[in-house]
Amino acid sequence: MTRVLVVNAGSSSLKYEVLDAESGVxxxxxxxxxxxxxxxxxxxxxxALTDALEGLDVESIDAxxxxxxxxxxxxxxxxxxxxxxxxxxxxxxxxxxLHNPPGLLGIRAARAALPFVPQVAVFDxxxxxxxxxxxxxxxxxxxxxxxxxxxxxxxxxxxxxxxTRRAAELLGRPLEQLRQVVLHLGNGASAAAVAGxxxxxxxxxxxxxxxxxxxxxxxxxxPAVLVHLQRVGGFxxxxxxxxxxxxxxxxxxxxxSDMRDLIRAIDSGDEAAALxxxxxxxxxxxxxxxxxxDLGGIDALVFTxxxxxxxxxxxxxxxxxxxxxxxxxxxxxxxxxxxAPRFISPDGSPVAVLVVPTNEELQIAFDTVAVISGG
Ligand SMILES: Nc1ncnc2c1ncn2[C@@H]1O[C@H](COP(=O)(O)OP(=O)(O)O)[C@@H](O)[C@H]1O
Ligand SMILES: CC(=O)OP(=O)(O)O
Ligand SMILES: [Mg+2]
Numbered sequence: 001m002t003r004v005l006v007v008n009a010g011s012s013s014l015k016y017e018v019l020d021a022e023s024g025v026x027x028x029x030x031x032x033x034x035x036x037x038x039x040x041x042x043x044x045x046x047x048a049l050t051d052a053l054e055g056l057d058v059e060s061i062d063a064x065x066x067x068x069x070x071x072x073x074x075x076x077x078x079x080x081x082x083x084x085x086x087x088x089x090x091x092x093x094x095x096x097x098l099h100n101p102p103g104l105l106g107i108r109a110a111r112a113a114l115p116f117v118p119q120v121a122v123f124d125x126x127x128x129x130x131x132x133x134x135x136x137x138x139x140x141x142x143x144x145x146x147x148x149x150x151x152x153x154x155x156x157x158x159x160x161x162x163x164t165r166r167a168a169e170l171l172g173r174p175l176e177q178l179r180q181v182v183l184h185l186g187n188g189a190s191a192a193a194v195a196g197x198x199x200x201x202x203x204x205x206x207x208x209x210x211x212x213x214x215x216x217x218x219x220x221x222x223p224a225v226l227v228h229l230q231r232v233g234g235f236x237x238x239x240x241x242x243x244x245x246x247x248x249x250x251x252x253x254x255x256x257s258d259m260r261d262l263i264r265a266i267d268s269g270d271e272a273a274a275l276x277x278x279x280x281x282x283x284x285x286x287x288x289x290x291x292x293x294d295l296g297g298i299d300a301l302v303f304t305x306x307x308x309x310x311x312x313x314x315x316x317x318x319x320x321x322x323x324x325x326x327x328x329x330x331x332x333x334x335x336x337x338x339x340a341p342r343f344i345s346p347d348g349s350p351v352a353v354l355v356v357p358t359n360e361e362l363q364i365a366f367d368t369v370a371v372i373s374g375g
Contacts, residue, residue, distance in 0.1 A: 003027065003060055004365040007049075007110060008067040009102035011208075012037065012187040012215060012257070014048040017361045018061060021369040024362055028056065037258065045102035049109045064110045064119045065368030067360060069099035069155055069208060071123030078126070078367040081107060081119040089121065095207050096155075098188075098245055099124075120368040124208075127157025130198040135294075138205075152210070154202035156184040156305075160192045162363040163304045163356045168197075170341055171300060171352055179295040181288055184358065185314065186305035187215040187257065191284070193291035201294045203287055209244055212287065213280040215257035218248035220283070250276045259307045259314070281317040288318065292325050298351050301327055304358040315344065319353065326350035 001020055008015040012035055018028040032048040034040040042048050066081070070092045079085055086107055093100035103121075111119055128136075136152040138145060145151065160182055167182075168175035175197040182192045189212040193201040203211025203219075213219045221244070229235040235243070243252075251257035254276025256265055265273035292298040303315050312335045319327050330346040338355075345353035 002062045002369050004063045004065050004368050005056065005061045005110070005114075006065045006067070006361040006364045006368070007052075007106040008360050008364065009045050009099065009106050010187060011098040011102075014045055014052065014102070014106075015361060016052045017365075018056065019362065019365050021063075021365045024365075027060075029361075030055070034258065046105050046109075049105060053109055053113050058114050061114060061117055063368050063372055064114060064117055065364040066103060066106050066110070066119065066121050067124070067158065067364055068103045068107075068121040069124045070096035070153070071121070071125040072153070073149075075121065075123045076126050076129040078120050078122045078371045080371060081111070081121050085121060086111075097207075097241065099208065118372045120371045122158055122364045122367045124155040124157045125153045127161045128154030128192075128199045128202055130200070131202070132200060135201045150206060152202075152205040154190070154192070154199065155204045155208045156188070156190050156192070156202075157199070158360045158363050158367075159184050159304060159358040160194060160199065160202075162360065163302055163358050164194050164197060166341055166356045167300055167302045167354055170343070170354060170356070173299075178299045179297055180300045180302055181291040181295070181298055182302045182304065183284060183288070183308050183318070184305045185212070185284070185303065185307035185311075188217065189214045189219075189284075189305070189307070191287040191291060193294045195295055201291060211283075213253075213276075213283050214249045215259075216246050216249045216251045218244050218252070250280060253279060259311060263311070263313065277317075281314065284314070284318040285321060288322060288327070289325065292327075298325065298327070300352045300354060302354045302356050304356050309339075309355055309357050315353075315355070327353060329353050 003018055004021045006017045014032040016030050017026055019026045030052055032042050035042045068089055072092045074088055090104055163182055164180050168178055180194045184190050188208055190204045192199055209217050211219045226240055250262050254262050254273035256262040262273050307314055316334055319329055329344045334344040341356045343354055
């Protein structure tokens with residue numbers, strides 16, 4: 001039996017689990033949400049982590065798996081952490097300012113608390129190492145891109161790997177034959193086009209800022225907006241970074257980063273919140289259609305993560321105009337509350353639409369054991 005402690009520092013959450021990597025059975029599970037959200041009792045990831053580690057029986061743990069968001073071009077698979085790996089993750093933090101720093105806090109806290117236990121980093125970027133050049137290349141001056149290592153990476157890869165396999169099982173078809181569009185809609189949100197289990201496009205780019213509208217992040221933007229704000233608004237790099245990553249998205253438009261809070265505000269008649277929701281849904285819809293085109297057709301559309309798993313309203317609105325692609329949801333199936341993986345398209349639909357709860361922790365535990373056992 002191999003007991004793995006998994007630490008998943010999301011941008012607004014800390015998820016930790018101790019699980020038996022052979023059976024997948026959970027021994028301990030904890031979730032701290034709304035980290036840093038105004039009014040929340042949890043100010044930052046460090047506080048959340050200290051509380052988490054205090055409650056654990058460290059003697060029983062054989063390995064620790066850490067979710068690390070940015071692995072750059074160096075880490076294309078899960079890697080045992082030593083001082084050099086830790087330093088490289090720190091160097092990459094500038095490319096994932098909301099994520100690599102809490103990920104590092106997790107590594108440091110766990111290495112201090114469990115100094116003799118192997119620790120493994122499992123990277124969000126790794127799954128997207130298969131992106132073709134036409135998907136990972138930005139159309140900027142190639143010399144500038146090369147000099148500053150500007151390219152797209154993509155994130156949420158651990159989630160995509162787990163969810164696409166589960167979807168294939170549910171469909172009863174080989175993963176290798178499926179064209180899937182997956183929407184990972186959490187606080188951070190992205191879409192991926194997955195052909196035969198390989199990522200061929202994804203909406204996040206060099207950093208987890210590109211693509212969909214998120215809790216506090218803008219997603220896609222005309223880059224000239226940044227130039228304008230620098231020239232006319234006096235914004236410097238820090239101010240831009242802060243605005244785009246922390247005070248944009250649903251929060252910037254509608255005053256709430258958390259989708260539950262946003263929907264509550266809409267229900268009470270808040271027009272700014274309603275506009276934020278429309279912009280969010282419009283963007284999701286566009287990526288579904290674009291990725292169906294990238295794949296040359298779509299067999300399955302899969303919703304996952306906090307919003308994708310729980311908001312029937314977001315799912316219904318996202319596919320509302322996509323009937324021309326064969327994408328429709330059954331209103332009753334979509335609205336039925338459930339935490340199980342399930343179909344929400346009508347029987348016999350040309351495109352299967354599914355809700356598949358992600359399990360990054362389980363995937364990280366498997367990957368951790370595979371790495372330390374040399375598999
Ligand atoms: N029942 C629900 N309806 C709508 N949104 C929900 C629901 N439950 C959770 N969410 C949303 O899921 C998001 C958090 O997703 P999660 O995947 O946990 O985030 P993280 O990116 O931090 O890992 C929040 O916006 C939250 O409001
Ligand atoms: C990469 C990313 O945005 O992660 P999360 O959704 O957990 O914030
Ligand atoms: Mg997450």
